[in-house]
Amino acid sequence: EPGDKTMVDAWTPAAEAASQAAADGSPDALTVLVAAAEAAEAGAVATDPLVARKGRASYLGERSAGHRDPGAASSALILRAAVKAAA
Secondary structure (H helix, E strand, O other): OOOOOOOHHHHHHHHHHHHHHHHOOOOOHHHHHHHHHHHHHHHHHOOOOOOOOOOHHHHHHHHHOOOOOHHHHHHHHHHHHHHHHHO
16 A cells, blocks of 8 residues: 555556546657656655555664665666656
């Protein structure tokens, strides 16, 4: 679930942004992909203050706060790479 400090925190806003961009009539797939990548990056950054509740990072408890979730960060990188490849 969003807020658990996982890759879901990047993929959920990415999917929502892509859906919204498509619904708004974005002119091409690249524009939709850019919107998804930007939202994923913002979602990954938003994991910094969270305390991990799932996955291996959850073993750190409060010590996980202040660090970006690696799954969210890598998901954002994948989408940014997709943008570069599509461009």
